[in-house]
Amino acid sequence: MNPRDPDALIARAGVRGDPDRDQHFLVDDRVLDRLPTYLEEIDADASHVLEIGGGTGALTDRLLSMGRDAGTDAGDGAAAETNGGHVTVVERDRELAAFLREEFAREIEADRLSVIEGDALSVDLPAFTASVSNLPYGVSSEIAFRLLPEGRPLVLMFQREFAERMVAGPGTSEYGRLSVSTQHYADVEIVESVPKEAFSPPPAVQSAVIRAVPREPDYEVDDEEFFLRFVKALFTQRRKTIRNAIRNTAHISGLSEPDAVVDAADADVLRKRADAMSPAAFAELAQLALEVGAPDRE
Numbered sequence: 001m002n003p004r005d006p007d008a009l010i011a012r013a014g015v016r017g018d019p020d021r022d023q024h025f026l027v028d029d030r031v032l033d034r035l036p037t038y039l040e041e042i043d044a045d046a047s048h049v050l051e052i053g054g055g056t057g058a059l060t061d062r063l064l065s066m067g068r069d070a071g072t073d074a075g076d077g078a079a080a081e082t083n084g085g086h087v088t089v090v091e092r093d094r095e096l097a098a099f100l101r102e103e104f105a106r107e108i109e110a111d112r113l114s115v116i117e118g119d120a121l122s123v124d125l126p127a128f129t130a131s132v133s134n135l136p137y138g139v140s141s142e143i144a145f146r147l148l149p150e151g152r153p154l155v156l157m158f159q160r161e162f163a164e165r166m167v168a169g170p171g172t173s174e175y176g177r178l179s180v181s182t183q184h185y186a187d188v189e190i191v192e193s194v195p196k197e198a199f200s201p202p203p204a205v206q207s208a209v210i211r212a213v214p215r216e217p218d219y220e221v222d223d224e225e226f227f228l229r230f231v232k233a234l235f236t237q238r239r240k241t242i243r244n245a246i247r248n249t250a251h252i253s254g255l256s257e258p259d260a261v262v263d264a265a266d267a268d269v270l271r272k273r274a275d276a277m278s279p280a281a282f283a284e285l286a287q288l289a290l291e292v293g294a295p296d297r298e
């Protein structure tokens, strides 16, 4: 079966995307066609794909086609409904959620699609195996950090500048707390830059798609929550040496004994700035801080 036409979906839904509600619908068929392939390339388990922000369903439609064998559709759509994995779509906008339920009534009936109407930051998420989403940019960071700890492959669209910060390495101007926290959970790469014209209405900035492949980090942290809080604290003083940053940010990191950490740490590390520290170097320092710095445990 041919995929549903994105412009026709918008027309049938009778909506105009509202930028104030993070509604920028993908209308470029080539981008829509490519998004599922970024999961297929890594042989990800697509038996239950989660989509955050369904909109008018152009991407939902492509996700429903994943894993379907070509040529098994007898023409009445029956095979299409039994072949392939399950998709769950979360959509906050009541009108769009109602449209998705109507447009995809057959797929819902065949138990291939679930529509959850609600806020992706607070609804219970299903046990998904992977996610492909064109995220609402206003809450993309919060959603990413809801999904990343789940340890599933993710293909996510962000504002390009945000995506560049997620994938950045030490020593670059984009490298920061976002890079370390993201790469704590997964190997991440930008797989595609997407121009504004691919959306209706076009957003103010360029976009990019990242692929996150979950893995264990190549370092150990005993207290993940403290590690991430410590990294956040040190990057608030990214122009200062680590020595000063440890001392100046105890109110953020929760260290009761920041001077004890400075006394115990390696002199070479203390001379560095946060943006020159690899994630593994942060982890080693965080372990030391945990041992001698008496952090508050939340």
Ligand SMILES: C[S@@+](CC[C@H](N)C(=O)[O-])C[C@H]1O[C@@H](n2cnc3c(N)ncnc32)[C@H](O)[C@@H]1O
Pocket (backbone or CB within 6 Å): 021, 022, 023, 024, 025, 026, 027, 052, 053, 054, 055, 056, 057, 058, 059, 060, 090, 091, 092, 093, 096, 118, 119, 120, 121, 134, 135, 136, 137, 139
């Ligand atoms: C960028 S659009 C993507 C729509 C569609 N997936 C596409 O690619 O055309 C983001 C969608 O997320 C929805 N949305 C915004 N905030 C949301 C939230 N907090 N939880 C769930 N959906 C949200 C918007 O209504 C909108 O439909």
